[in-house]
Amino acid sequence: MILTRIAIGIGLLFIVSVVIFGATELLPGDLATQLLGQSATPETVAALREQLGLNDPAAMRYWNWLTGALSGDFGVSLANNRPISELISARLGNTLFLALYAAALAVPISLILGVLAALWRNTVFDRVANAGALSAISFPEFFVAYILILWLAQTGLFPSMVRINPTTTFVDRIYMSFLPALTLTLVVTAHMMRMTRAAIINLMASPYIEMARLKGMSPLRIVLRHALPNALAPIINVIALNLAYLITGVVVVEVVFVYPGLGQLMVDSVSNRDIAVVQAVALIFAAAYVALNLLADVLSTITNPRLMHRR
Amino acid sequence: MDNEVLLKIEGLRIEGRSGDEWSEIVKGVDLTLRKGEVLGLIGESGAGKSTVGLAAMGFARDGCRISGGTIEFDGIDLRVTPEATRRDLRGKRIAYVAQSAAASFNPAHKLIDQYCEAPVMHGVMPRDQAERDAIDLYRRMQLPDPEEIGFRYPHQVSGGQLQRAMTAMAMACRPDLIIFDEPTTALDVTTQIEVLAAIRDVVRQFDTAAIYITHDLAVVAQAADRIKVLLRGEEVETAETYKMLEAPKEDYTKSLWAVRSFTREEQPPGEGTPVVSVRNVTAAYGMVNVLEDVSFDIHAGRTVAVVGESGSGKSTTARVITGLLPPKSGEVLFDGEPLPPALKGRSREQLRQCQMIYQMADTALNPKLTLRQLIGRPAQMYLGLDGTALEDRVRELLDLIELDPAVYIDRLPGELSGGQKQRIGIARALAAEPKLIICDEVTSALDQIVQEGILKLLNKLQEDFGLAYMFITHDLATVRAIADEVVVMQQGRVIEKGTKSEMFAPPHEPYTDLLLSSVPEMDPDWLTCLLEKRAAAGG
Numbered sequence: 001m002i003l004t005r006i007a008i009g010i011g012l013l014f015i016v017s018v019v020i021f022g023a024t025e026l027l028p029g030d031l032a033t034q035l036l037g038q039s040a041t042p043e044t045v046a047a048l049r050e051q052l053g054l055n056d057p058a059a060m061r062y063w064n065w066l067t068g069a070l071s072g073d074f075g076v077s078l079a080n081n082r083p084i085s086e087l088i089s090a091r092l093g094n095t096l097f098l099a100l101y102a103a104a105l106a107v108p109i110s111l112i113l114g115v116l117a118a119l120w121r122n123t124v125f126d127r128v129a130n131a132g133a134l135s136a137i138s139f140p141e142f143f144v145a146y147i148l149i150l151w152l153a154q155t156g157l158f159p160s161m162v163r164i165n166p167t168t169t170f171v172d173r174i175y176m177s178f179l180p181a182l183t184l185t186l187v188v189t190a191h192m193m194r195m196t197r198a199a200i201i202n203l204m205a206s207p208y209i210e211m212a213r214l215k216g217m218s219p220l221r222i223v224l225r226h227a228l229p230n231a232l233a234p235i236i237n238v239i240a241l242n243l244a245y246l247i248t249g250v251v252v253v254e255v256v257f258v259y260p261g262l263g264q265l266m267v268d269s270v271s272n273r274d275i276a277v278v279q280a281v282a283l284i285f286a287a288a289y290v291a292l293n294l295l296a297d298v299l300s301t302i303t304n305p306r307l308m309h310r311r
Numbered sequence: 312m313d314n315e316v317l318l319k320i321e322g323l324r325i326e327g328r329s330g331d332e333w334s335e336i337v338k339g340v341d342l343t344l345r346k347g348e349v350l351g352l353i354g355e356s357g358a359g360k361s362t363v364g365l366a367a368m369g370f371a372r373d374g375c376r377i378s379g380g381t382i383e384f385d386g387i388d389l390r391v392t393p394e395a396t397r398r399d400l401r402g403k404r405i406a407y408v409a410q411s412a413a414a415s416f417n418p419a420h421k422l423i424d425q426y427c428e429a430p431v432m433h434g435v436m437p438r439d440q441a442e443r444d445a446i447d448l449y450r451r452m453q454l455p456d457p458e459e460i461g462f463r464y465p466h467q468v469s470g471g472q473l474q475r476a477m478t479a480m481a482m483a484c485r486p487d488l489i490i491f492d493e494p495t496t497a498l499d500v501t502t503q504i505e506v507l508a509a510i511r512d513v514v515r516q517f518d519t520a521a522i523y524i525t526h527d528l529a530v531v532a533q534a535a536d537r538i539k540v541l542l543r544g545e546e547v548e549t550a551e552t553y554k555m556l557e558a559p560k561e562d563y564t565k566s567l568w569a570v571r572s573f574t575r576e577e578q579p580p581g582e583g584t585p586v587v588s589v590r591n592v593t594a595a596y597g598m599v600n601v602l603e604d605v606s607f608d609i610h611a612g613r614t615v616a617v618v619g620e621s622g623s624g625k626s627t628t629a630r631v632i633t634g635l636l637p638p639k640s641g642e643v644l645f646d647g648e649p650l651p652p653a654l655k656g657r658s659r660e661q662l663r664q665c666q667m668i669y670q671m672a673d674t675a676l677n678p679k680l681t682l683r684q685l686i687g688r689p690a691q692m693y694l695g696l697d698g699t700a701l702e703d704r705v706r707e708l709l710d711l712i713e714l715d716p717a718v719y720i721d722r723l724p725g726e727l728s729g730g731q732k733q734r735i736g737i738a739r740a741l742a743a744e745p746k747l748i749i750c751d752e753v754t755s756a757l758d759q760i761v762q763e764g765i766l767k768l769l770n771k772l773q774e775d776f777g778l779a780y781m782f783i784t785h786d787l788a789t790v791r792a793i794a795d796e797v798v799v800m801q802q803g804r805v806i807e808k809g810t811k812s813e814m815f816a817p818p819h820e821p822y823t824d825l826l827l828s829s830v831p832e833m834d835p836d837w838l839t840c841l842l843e844k845r846a847a848a849g850g
Contacts, residue, residue, distance in 0.1 A: 206414065207411060207415040208414065208415050208416060208417040208418070210372070210409070210415070211407070211417075214370060215406075215407075215428060215432075216400065216402035216429065216432070216433060217402070218398065225420075226419075229417075229420070230419050305418065306464070309464055309467060
C-alpha cells in the first residue's frame with residue numbers, strides 16, 4: 001500500500017513538472033530581448049535565442065529539462081550562466097534550516113498548547129491560547145515580522161537582517177535566524193494547535209474515553225494515552241501541510257529579513273525572467289509538498305493499528 | 312449472604328441539560344445493594360437506568376449533573392468526597408462494563424494493555440502479575456486462546472469475545488461492585504447466552520456485587536437476585552426476582568411482561584407468481600463467497616422473515632435483491648421477470664417497486680431535511696407528484712404512520728424520538744408505492760413497547776396495501792409476531808425454510824434448534840437448565 005502511495009506521488013510530480021513547464025512557457029516576454037536590453041538588434045536576439053536553445057520545440061526542451069532535473073542538473077541560469085544546481089543547493093540548505101528551526105519551535109509548542117487546551121477546555125487558558133493563536137494567524141506575515149523587529153530587533157536583542165554564509169557557525173545561525181523562525185512559528189502554530197485541540201475534543205465524547213474515566217484514570221493520562229493516539233492522523237496531516245508551507249511559503253518572511261533562501265531566489269528569478277531557475281525552484285517546492293504529504297500518509301497508516309494489523 | 316450494605320443511594324436526583332435548560336431525568340431514586348448481591352435495573356431507554364448506574368460510581372456524563380440525594384459506597388459519600396478519591400475508587404473498587412465493548416475498548420491499544428492499566432495505575436499489582444492475572448481471567452471467561460488473545464487489538468476480536476474481555480477487565484482489581492450496562496444487548500442470541508453465563512459465573516466466583524442494567528427482562532431474570540423497574544426516572548417497583556416474575560404489582564411492570572403479546576395471524580402460503588423470487592444466488596465480496604446458492608420466494612401480502620446471526624448473509628441477500636451487490640451467479644425475479652443484476656441496469660420503475668427500511672433510523676435520515684422533504688422526495692422522483700398533489704400525499708403518508716401532519720410536517724429528524732424516526736423511514740419507503748419492502752432489523756434499535764407499535768403499523772400497512780415484506784432480523788420474538796414464512800440462514804446458506812408454524816414446531820435442523828433455544832425465557836432458572844441440558848447433550 002505504501003508502494004502505491006509512492007507511485008502516485010511520483011506520477012503527481014510528473015504532472016506537476018508538465019504544469020510548471022507549461023506555465024513558464026506562457027509567461028509573457030522574451031528572455032533574449034530581456035537579457036540584451038533595448039538596444040539589441042534583431043540579429044543578436046536571434047543568435048542568443050539559438051544559443052539558449054529557445055528555438056527548439058517545447059516538447060524537446062521539456063524532455064531535456066526533465067532528464068537533466070532527474071540527474072540533479074537543472075541546467076545553467078539564463079541570467080548569469082552559473083549552474084542552477086549550485087545556485088540552489090546553498091539556498092535550499094538555508095531554507096531547510098529555517099523550516100526545520102521553525103518546525104522545531106512550532107510543532108512542540110502547538111502540540112503542547114493543543115493538548116493543554118483540550119484538557120482545560122473552556123477555561124481561561126483555553127480561551128487565551130485560542131485567541132492568541134488566532135490573532136497571530138490573522139495578521140499578515142510581514143506585519144508580524146515588523147512587529148517582532150520593532151520589539152526584539154530595535155532593542156538590540158536579535159538582528160533584523162540575517163547575514164549568513166556557508167562559514168557561519170551553527171550557534172550563530174540559530175541566533176541570527178531567530179526572528180524569521182519566530183515569525184513563521186507564530187504563523188503556523190494556530191493551525192496545528194487548533195487541529196490538535198479539535199481532534200482530541202472530538203474524541204473525548206467517545207465511549208472508550210468514558211471507559212477510561214470510569215477506570216479512574218487521570219485527565220492528563222486520558223488525553224495523552226487514550227485520546228491522542230487516536231487523534232494522530234488528522235494532526236499528522238496538518239503538521240505535514242504546515243511543514244510544506246514552511247518550505248514553500250516563506251517568501252515574504254525571507255524578503256523582510258533578507259534571508260538568503262529559496263523563496264528570495266524565486267522572486268529574484270521571476271523578475272529577471274530567469275525561467276530555468278524558476279522552473280527548478282518550483283519543482284523543488286512541488287517535490288517538498290508531495291514528499292511531506294506522502295510522509296503524512298505513511299505515518300497515519302503506521303499509527304493506526306487497524307491498518308497495520310489486519311484481522 | 313452477607314448482609315452488609317455496600318451501596319446506598321437515597322433520593323438521587325440527576326438533571327440533564329438540553330440547550331440552556333436543565334430538566335430532571337432521575338427523580339428521586341433509592342437503591343440499596345448488599346455485598347455480593349446482583350440487582351437488575353430495567354426499563355425503557357430514557358428511563359434513566361444508565362444514568363443511575365453511572366451515578367453509583369459518582370459519575371455524571373457531560374451535560375448531566377447530580378443535583379440531589381446521597382450516594383454512599385462503603386461508607387464514603389461519593390457526592391462530597393474529593394474527585395481524587397472518586398478516581399481512586401473507579402476501576403479499583405467499582406468497575407464498569409459498557410454496552411458496546413467494540414466502542415468502549417480503545418482502538419489504539421492491545422486488550423491486555425487496557426486490562427493492565429487499572430491494576431497498575433491504581434497500584435494494585437505490578438504489570439507482569441497483572442498480565443498473568445489477565446490470562447487467568449480470560450480463561451475463566453472462556454475466551455478462546457487465552458494466552459494470546461490479549462495481545463490482539465480490539466478490531467481483531469469478535470463482539471462477543473470483546474464483551475467477555477471487557478468483563479475480565481472490569482474484574483482486574485477484584486472490585487466490590489460492577490455496573491453492567493446492557494452488556495449483552497448488542498450481541499446475537501447464541502452469543503448472548505455464552506456471555507451471560509460467563510458473567511454470571513465470574514460474579515459468583517468472586518462474590519462481586521453487581522448492578523445489571525438492561526431492557527430485557529428475560530435476560531435480567533437469569534442473573535439478578537432482585538429487580539428494580541424504572542420509568543421516566545422514577546422507581547416503579549422493586550422485588551426479589553422470583554416474586555417479580557410471578558406476581559408483578561404495578562400495571563407498568565405488567566405491561567412490560569405483556570409486551571410480546573402482539574401476534575399476527577399466519578397467512579396461508581402465497582399462490583401464483585411471487586413478487587420476488589431469489590433463485591440460486593451466489594454472491595461474493597472480493598474472493599470470499601458470502602452467499603451460497605440462496606433461493607426463496609416472497610408473495611404479495613406475505614411476510615418472509617430471514618433470520619440468522621450477524622454474518623449469516625441476511626443483509627447481503629437484501630443487497631443482492633436491491634441491486635447493490637450484483638450476484639456472481641443466480642438471478643432475482645420480480646413479478647416473474649428477471650431483474651438486471653446491478654443497480655445501474657435497472658429502470659426507475661424497477662427501483663420504485665422495491666424499497667428499504669433500515670435498522671438505524673438515526674443515520675438513514677438526512678438530518679438537514681424536513682419530514683416534508685424526506686417523504687416528499689421519493690413521491691416526487693418516482694411518481695412525478697408536485698405542488699398540492701405532493702403536499703397532500705405527504706400529509707396522507709404522515710397520517711398513515713400515525714403522526715399528525717399539522718405538528719410534524721416541518722420538523723427535522725433530530726426533533727423526533729427513535730420510534731418516530733423509524734416511522735418516517737416507513738413513510739419514506741411507502742411514498743414510492745412499492746410492492747416489496749425490505750425491513751433490515753427495523754425494530755432492533757427500539758424499546759419493546761415502541762417495537763410493538765412499529766410492528767403493528769407494518770402489519771396494518773400490509774393488510775391495507777397488500778405489501779410483501781422481507782423482514783431481516785435476529786430477534787425470534789419479532790419473527791413470532793409478524794412472519795408468515797421463515798428462512799433460516801447460517802454462513803451464507805439457507806439451512807431451513809418453511810411456514811412459521813412449521814418452524815416453531817420440532818423437529819428442527821440442529822442450528823435452528825440452537826437459535827430457538829437461545830432466546831431467553833422469563834424463568835430465572837432457564838439459563839441454568841439450558842446450560843445443564845446442553846452440557847448433558849454435549850458430554
